[in-house]
Amino acid sequence: MSSEVAISVTDLGKCFHIYGKPRDRLLQMFSRGRKQYFREFWALNDVSFEIRKGETIGIVGRNGSGKSTLLQLICGTLNPTHGSIVTNGRIAALLELGSGFNPEFSGRENVYLNAAVLGLTRAETDGRFADIEAFAEIGEFIDQPVKTYSSGMMVRLAFAVAINVEPQILIVDEALSVGDELFQRKCFARIEAIKASGATILFVSHSGSTIVELCDRAILLDSGEKLIEGAPKNVLGKYQKLLYAPHDKVAGIRAEIAHGVQGAASHKPADSNSISAKQVQPPRVAETDDMVAFHDPHLVSQSVLSYETHGAVIESPAITNLAGEPVNCLLRGNTYRYTYQVRFDAGATAVRFGMMIKTLAGTELGGSVSAANLQDAVSFFNKGDVVQVEFNFQCQLNPGTYFLNAGVTGAVGEGETYLHRLLDACLFRVLPVSNLTATGTIDFNCICDITTKGSEED
Structure with missing residues (x-):
């Protein structure tokens, strides 16, 4: 294994024996292998990847996809059925809540016990x-x-111990979701500091925004198999499409995702948006007081991802000015209209519509829904109805390129789910501004006042 690789996983598999009745375990022991009283459950099968030193990798997948099993194998708390794992560096892990703690010991005693396990004197x-x-x-x-x-x-x-042993490899398995908001922010700040120090981080989370903000790459597991790895935004899009797919279409979507990465051996993060340099670079526009928004025909999203439908289809997403003219190069501070149509192929109840603005990396900046709760949603649409949806929004973004999503939800069974959703539906640019004092992504109209209170000599 290269000295630049922190974790190398090759053809990893883990099989558990599932017994139908407790007595079957005893029968299996006495059968001496002549008869099988269990069925095999492969929690992981032929998973391979490498993580380089200093990388932060997110692992996503549906419940039961093998994420926690993978982390336990890397940490050494489980042994693989086949394949190999090679690690290079001190590992600190935060897996199941309280794992490694003796409940009879005090917190102080458990600190020393866990620290000793992690290699501290x-x-x-x-x-x-x-x-x-x-x-x-x-x-x-x-x-x-x-x-x-x-x-x-x-x-x-548990987290306090894990992050204070100066780990070279930190592994976290969704353990932070139980803490309060202040503690979670404190933990993420420390994780960012550990990342900045050059440590390798392997992170499992159901929070898409956390994966996008913290990770350099992401890996999608499903049913014990690695389907795809690459830029977090792309992987999360595939994961969400799989997560919200109708049951009868899951197998086809899994095959589609897996087929799309065959032969992709590179560990270099892929271009997260598949947009050309021509699209990213704004055209030369003279900055004058009478600048207006306009439409650039070359500024088209090449990474539109459509969820499987549940009886509704989103069509024709577009941005216009208030006069109804199409635009995708916007002026900061002006109001624009984001529109799309929804065609209902089946009756739908408790329907809400939504939009979301995101950065190129996939960080959610803000959006809106048509109703705050299900009680205020549109009660019913008939099969064949076509609805025009319009969201007015004031552009408070600093110059840059951004995406717009579109979504429609409704009641399915006892819950609410996406009837259809388009990720990266529209691509737009906020035009450059001269003498810009606002920093970051969003302009909060911050005003700086400087007052001289006199010198000490006075």
């Missing part, structure tokens, strides 16, 4: 204990048995 743990205790913020409970802890207290302590 007692003297090293002594030197870091104050930082661990301060990060966990559980007060006097540090000396109480862990079995008396709430779930939030347990994950605080």
